[in-house]
Amino acid sequence: MRFGRVLSTVVVCAALAQPALASWPTSDADGRPLPSLAPMIKTVSPSVVNISTYTTRTVQNPMLNDPFFRHFFQLPPDAQPQQRRTQSAGSGVIIDAAAGTVVTNHHVVDGADEIVVGFQDGHTVKAKLVGSDPEVDIAVLKIEPSKLTALKLGDSDRAEVGDFVIAIGNPFGLGQTVTTGVVSALGRKGLGIEGYENFIQTDASINPGNSGGALVNLRGELIGINTAILGPSGGNIGIGFAIPVKMVKNSVDQILKYGAVKRGQLGIAIQDLTPDLAGAFNIDPNQRGVVVAQVQPGTGAAKAGIQAGDVVVSIDGNVVESASELRNEIGSHRIGDSIKLTLLREGKSRVVDVKIGEPSTDANGSTDIHPYLKGAKLEARDDGHGIRVAAIAQGSPAAQSGLQVGDVIVSVNRREVRSLDELKQVASSSPQRLLLRIIRGNAALFLVLQ
DSSP states (O other): OOHHHHHHHOOOOOOTTTTTTTTOOOOOTTTTTOOHHHHHHHHHHEEEEEEEEEEEEEEEEGGOOHHHHHHHHHTTTTOOEEEEEEEEEEEEEEEETTTTEEOOOOOOHOOSSSSEOOOTTTTTTEEEEEEEETTTTTEEOOOOSSSOOOOOOOGGGGTTTTTTEEEEGGGGSSSOOOEEEEEEEEOOOOOSSSSSOEEEESSSSSOOTHHHHHEEEEEEEEEEEEEEEEOOOSOOOSOEEEEEEHHHHHHHHHHHHHSSSOOOBBSSEEOOHHHHHHHHHTOOOOOOOOOEEETTTTSHHHHOOTTTOOOEEEEEOOOOOOOHHHHHHHHTBBOOOOEEEEEEEEEEEEEEEEEEEEEOOTOOOOTTTTGGTTEEEEEEEEEESOOOEEOTTTTSSHTTOOOOOTTTTEEEEEEEESSSHHHHHHTTTTTEEEEEEEEEETTTEEEEEO
């Protein structure tokens, strides 16, 4: 029965996409109503808003620092850099009407001096930024709670490939626009878009300006926040990504409570369990899991007795098959939470309770290494040759430095680095400037951060 209803919807979606058929009747010759998404869209559309941001940037001509240049062009000695005001557009979703809570992407409002929320009827209000989570790309805004309509949160864990979805947003600043499609994949990771990735992939058209908008199911429930597209020219080619509402809610709850996200760590370096590693550990080659490569002293993992060589196969009873899955699961918990890890050690299963601790400079992070590297997730290579850039948060200092995901840092200020401790030690002695030698693919190059 469910399939029949959905199949009818497909026909209608295809028809509505053709302007020539826009005047089709809403009922057939016998007066029976034709299926349409219009009633549901009318209900959810008021919850999706347009977001305009205004940013003042300083435009500095480097030639102004040259005394000869200033003298030649007879510039006054007190000539100041120009200020330029820019505007950009995005989307947002009202999730709490009584409190005036709006969710959008971090990159939509990052660095904005002024944020304005626009509604379907044309009126606008100023918004206040409560806080953001750059690693998930979520930001929370507050607006005056006057006659608002909130969008009901769905269960993104129930989404399946093939489910029909609707993307609502403000593409290219045109105003509210609705596009339809299906969930084309789930659990997309390793794209290097965010620090924590578990995207819903959809072919519902998502374009620039849709960022921060809603991805809803046929029940009219929010299942994701649209965040990124994959396309050679920045336009839609049928592959878009949304942050699952489960991840969104975790970030929002912490931002509303603390003003920021307090994401803890176990204190371990991890890697995927490959067939070769499984053979070396005398484990079934078809076993999936995550190998603990290193345990940091004094951390929750060390106190729980976790050892290098242990294989994590589940967390709180949920199977984990990759390092990115384990990292996402840990990132969804708060500092101080206790979790149960099921491990394989020398072929035998055991369960340990681990307490999630404060972020630190360990083998799986780079929180306090250097301000210019903030936002980069760094991992020491297993072979001891350099530090790999595993992920970079959008809008972070690391994202603006020229570093790319996959780069391997082999030296800092002409000193070889083989561990995160060495990297921090060398970088801490040079707060204003870093000279990185990196390996990118088959090429080597220097990168100056200042």
